[in-house]
Amino acid sequence: MDEKKKTAHAKETKGSSADRKTAGQKGQHHSHHDTDTGRGHGAGQRPHRRQESQNLLSKPLLGLMIAAVFLLSLNQLQIASVSSMIGSAAETGGRTVGSGGTADLSGVDINAIRSTGETVASVFPVEDIVTSDDAIAIMFPSGTPEYGADLGVSFDDPVASLAVLAKMYPGLKQEVQSKDPAAWQRYMNLASKPVGISCEYCCGLKAVGIDKNGNSACGCQHNPALLSVALYLTAYSDYSDAEILREVMQWKTLFFPKNMIELGMTVAGGDTSRLTDLPGMVGGC
Numbered sequence: 001m002d003e004k005k006k007t008a009h010a011k012e013t014k015g016s017s018a019d020r021k022t023a024g025q026k027g028q029h030h031s032h033h034d035t036d037t038g039r040g041h042g043a044g045q046r047p048h049r050r051q052e053s054q055n056l057l058s059k060p061l062l063g064l065m066i067a068a069v070f071l072l073s074l075n076q077l078q079i080a081s082v083s084s085m086i087g088s089a090a091e092t093g094g095r096t097v098g099s100g101g102t103a104d105l106s107g108v109d110i111n112a113i114r115s116t117g118e119t120v121a122s123v124f125p126v127e128d129i130v131t132s133d134d135a136i137a138i139m140f141p142s143g144t145p146e147y148g149a150d151l152g153v154s155f156d157d158p159v160a161s162l163a164v165l166a167k168m169y170p171g172l173k174q175e176v177q178s179k180d181p182a183a184w185q186r187y188m189n190l191a192s193k194p195v196g197i198s199c200e201y202c203c204g205l206k207a208v209g210i211d212k213n214g215n216s217a218c219g220c221q222h223n224p225a226l227l228s229v230a231l232y233l234t235a236y237s238d239y240s241d242a243e244i245l246r247e248v249m250q251w252k253t254l255f256f257p258k259n260m261i262e263l264g265m266t267v268a269g270g271d272t273s274r275l276t277d278l279p280g281m282v283g284g285c
C-alpha cells in the first residue's frame with residue numbers, strides 16, 4: 001500500500017513539473033512573439049516616417065527651384081525687351097548704339113552737379129534726344145567696355161555682370177584703401193557727391209550710395225555693382241571723374257532702363273510715350 005502511494009505521488013509530481021515547464025515555454029514563446037511583433041511594427045513605421053519627412057523637405061526645395069526658374073525667365077525677358085528696344089532705336093534713328101559714350105567731357109564741372117539728372121545732362125548729349133529711340137541709342141551701351149575683360153563683365157550680359165560687380169566691391173574696397181590711399185580718397189570725393197552713383201530706383205536711396213566710410217549704403221546688388229565700376233576706374237584707369245560718371249550712368253541705364261531713359265527724356269524735354277515698353281529693373285535686388 002505504501003508503494004502504491006509513492007508511485008502515485010511521483011506521477012503527480014512529474015506531471016506538475018511538466019505542466020509548469022510547458023506553461024513556462026508557452027509564456028516565453030508568447031513574450032518572444034510580442035517582442036518580435038513590436039520590433040516588426042516599429043520597423044514598418046520608420047520608413048513611413050522617413051518618407052513623410054522627405055516629402056516635407058521636398059516641398060520648400062521644389063518651391064525654391066520654381067522661384068529660381070521664374071526669376072531667370074524674368075531676367076531673360078527683361079534683357080530681350082531691352083535688346084529689342086535698342087535694336088529698334090538703332091534701326092529707326094540711324095545712330096550707333098551707345099553713341100553718347102564718345103562725347104567730349106573735358107568741360108564738365110563735377111562740383112557743379114547736384115543730382116542724377118544733372119549728371120545725365122552733363123555726360124550725355126541730351127540736346128540730341130527728341131524721342132525715346134534717341135535716348136536709348138545714346139544712353140544704352142553695348143559690347144564689352146575696354147575694362148570688361150579684366151573684370152569679366154559685358155554690357156551685353158547685364159544680369160551676369162551685375163552679380164560679378166556686386167561681389168567685387170568689398171575686396172576691391174579693401175585693396176584700394178590699403179594699396180592706393182590717394183585713389184581711395186579721390187573715389188570718396190566723387191562717390192560722396194550727389195551725382196547718382198547709387199541704386200536710387202530700387203531701394204529708396206537718393207543720389208549717394210556710400211556711407212562716410214565708403215561702405216555700400218544698401219544691401220542690394222545694384223548699389224555695390226555701381227560702386228565697383230566707379231572705384232575700379234578711379235584706381236586702375238586714367239579716366240577722368242566725368243568719364244567715370246558716364247560709365248556708371250551707362251551701367252545704371254542697363255540696370256534701370258525705364259527710370260534712366262525717362263530721366264534722359266525729362267532732362268531733354270522729349271517724348272516719353274514709349275517708356276512703358278521698357279522694364280523697370282534688370283537683375284535681382
